[in-house]
Amino acid sequence: MLSRRGFLAGTLAAGAASQLRAQSSDEARTVLRIERRDIEVNGKSASVLCVRQPDGTPGITTKIGKPFHVRLENHIEEPSLIHWHGLTPPWQQDGVPEVSAPAILPGGSADYDFPLRIGGTYWMHSHYGLQEQLLLAAPLIIQDGSEKADRQDIILMLSDFSFTPPARIYADLRSRQPSMMNMQGLAMAPVKSKPDLNDVNYDALLANGRTLKDPEVVKVEKGGRVRLRIINASSMSAYHIDLGKLAGDLIAVDGIPVQKVRGNSFPIPVSQRLDIELTIPKTAAAHPVLAVLEGERSQTGIVLLAGSGRLPRLSSQARMASPPLTLDLERTLRAVEPLADRKADRTHVINLTGAMQGYQWSLNDVVWNKDVPPLEIAEGERVELVLTNRTMMPHPMHLHGHSFQVVAIDGSRFAGAIRDTVLVPPKTTVVIAFDANNPGWWSFHCHLLYHLHAGMFTTLRYV
Numbered sequence: 001m002l003s004r005r006g007f008l009a010g011t012l013a014a015g016a017a018s019q020l021r022a023q024s025s026d027e028a029r030t031v032l033r034i035e036r037r038d039i040e041v042n043g044k045s046a047s048v049l050c051v052r053q054p055d056g057t058p059g060i061t062t063k064i065g066k067p068f069h070v071r072l073e074n075h076i077e078e079p080s081l082i083h084w085h086g087l088t089p090p091w092q093q094d095g096v097p098e099v100s101a102p103a104i105l106p107g108g109s110a111d112y113d114f115p116l117r118i119g120g121t122y123w124m125h126s127h128y129g130l131q132e133q134l135l136l137a138a139p140l141i142i143q144d145g146s147e148k149a150d151r152q153d154i155i156l157m158l159s160d161f162s163f164t165p166p167a168r169i170y171a172d173l174r175s176r177q178p179s180m181m182n183m184q185g186l187a188m189a190p191v192k193s194k195p196d197l198n199d200v201n202y203d204a205l206l207a208n209g210r211t212l213k214d215p216e217v218v219k220v221e222k223g224g225r226v227r228l229r230i231i232n233a234s235s236m237s238a239y240h241i242d243l244g245k246l247a248g249d250l251i252a253v254d255g256i257p258v259q260k261v262r263g264n265s266f267p268i269p270v271s272q273r274l275d276i277e278l279t280i281p282k283t284a285a286a287h288p289v290l291a292v293l294e295g296e297r298s299q300t301g302i303v304l305l306a307g308s309g310r311l312p313r314l315s316s317q318a319r320m321a322s323p324p325l326t327l328d329l330e331r332t333l334r335a336v337e338p339l340a341d342r343k344a345d346r347t348h349v350i351n352l353t354g355a356m357q358g359y360q361w362s363l364n365d366v367v368w369n370k371d372v373p374p375l376e377i378a379e380g381e382r383v384e385l386v387l388t389n390r391t392m393m394p395h396p397m398h399l400h401g402h403s404f405q406v407v408a409i410d411g412s413r414f415a416g417a418i419r420d421t422v423l424v425p426p427k428t429t430v431v432i433a434f435d436a437n438n439p440g441w442w443s444f445h446c447h448l449l450y451h452l453h454a455g456m457f458t459t460l461r462y463v
């Protein structure tokens, strides 16, 4: 039995120790600040948002096995909240206002603590209102130990930029007369109908915050190896990555390894990531890595410069318009570590829907509001979601808190890529499967910002 003195001394010691622990854990905490900043686009200045460390580093690069130990501070004049896209935290730390946690008020902060068990290329972005359109996004890289000293890691983050305030863009979309092609494809789709690709006309497409008039130039070694970590942080724009004369090996999608696919052109829908390995030729040269907007000629990109190669003049317009994105690549992707073979315990059919009037995007014809009941699932189940696009626009569908496997496209089953966002083109059915192994209240939605904002969003819940 402890004497009172011994007990007190023990309590004090424990108190001091826990205080010390708290101090040292605060020291180890990475601070991220949501801040306003000015950028220049096409010679004009614009006030946008960002999430960066006190030394100006955008986002975070960390290591697998280290805890995600972050204090997020809100230094802007409105509430905000950041979603850790592709990570699988406890649901209360997922960063979706009204679902996982309240938004952080101006001047406030929130702490995040969870283990990082999977490496890869992820990102972070605001899930509050339309802030993502103001570039409130940043890379979130988790090194998994496969990084090699002789291989250079290069991040390429894509964004779409408009001088028009996002609320105005949204109001214009809602008041626009729907075209015959738009929205409700099924009822009226003539045989030759084309998908409807780009709702918003942007003033610029950015790669690491810059246009091709003044692109980022990254020095690379002649004959060296490079790993491109490409993040499509755009609000509404999908691209074809064009490696020009270089051939690359696609080694991971949405952070998760796939069996290598060699190529020089790869599609990237909104919010997806591509990890591509390149070998730089041994001669001095400049190698542009371009991203061409789906269905258009507009492009952006960076330049890899080997030796004293001359910088080429790059046009912000490709020679030819690019085609719509397809699932041709998706069909060929195979996860390095697929899900265990298992029958679904539960299947939810989710139609991607839209109404003719007023830019109403929905799931199963339900426009999201807080009273919409969550989709039911139970812990331990293998769940399949059958996603059928009944509209004339492609929708990149994103599940929070879990990685899923693409297991069927239009009735053909296969053990496809494991990822967190899948593109569902018009008139297409994609089935995704995941194990319900992270209980909580999770979001599932279209990642096109204005579709999400209009209500193409629902939740799954098992707590």
Ligand SMILES: [Cu+2]
Pocket (backbone or CB within 6 Å): 361, 394, 395, 396, 446, 447, 448, 451, 452, 456
């Ligand atoms: Cu959508």
